[in-house]
Amino acid sequence: MTDANHEHDGDPVIHDKRKIDPETGRARGGTSGASPAGADPVGAAAPAAPSAGSPDRPASDGVRPGAESPAGAPLPGGLADLKAENAKLAEELARANASYFNISQEYTGYVRRSKEAALSARQAGSEAVVTALLSVLDDVALARLHGDLEGPFKSVAEKLENVLATNFGLERFGAVGEEFDPTLHEALMDVPSADVTVHSIAQVIQPGYRIGEKVLRPARVGVASPQ
Secondary structure, rough: OOOOOOOOOOOOOOOOOOOOOOOOOOOOOOOOOOOOOOOOOOOOOOOOOOOOOOOOOOOOOOOOOOOOOEEEEEOOHHHHHHHHHHHHHHHHHHHHHHHHHHHHHHHHHHHHHHHHHHHHHHHHHHHHHHHHHHHHHHHHHHHHHHOOOOOOHHHHHHHHHHHHHHHHOEEEOOOOEEEEEOEEEEEEEEEEEEEOOOOOEEEEEEEEEEEEEEEEEEEEEEEEOOO
């Protein structure tokens, strides 16, 4: 018996398994307009772009996070605090430097005054020692004037005078014929004389002594005044 569904027995049957109908362009095997399983629907929405401020969106305004704001724009709170703290530290440093400068100046002045005081004390001690020996030097000068400075005593007297001159700067002054100077000489007598035109020393009664500009004792003299 011949099958009504086939025109000829034994002819091959071809099944069209294409999912898209080549004539209509529609998908096969579902309701009209439905997309086949696993296929991308036509016109599917694209992924949403990251919004402004999102961590996935790159900065497009050229300002890096934490960078200083453009001129005229308010500074971020953190940067303003840092600037205020920096100004405060700079002021404290300036005050500390001023205090250190004042202390350094006071120390320098103290060292200078200490050195001056030590030098003054040394000079005062030297002057006290030499002044105590002036009477001995007066005896030496009188012995030399009368020709009594001889023998071992002469050697000791000259050594004493040399030590005082070398180590302490002691200098004897006052000689006959010098012009009278009231800052260096003390007049014990005054005799008119036709041989002088200015007040001059006619006799040295006691020589004077000085250390540098400091007069330990003025020379005591007799003065010849012009007539």
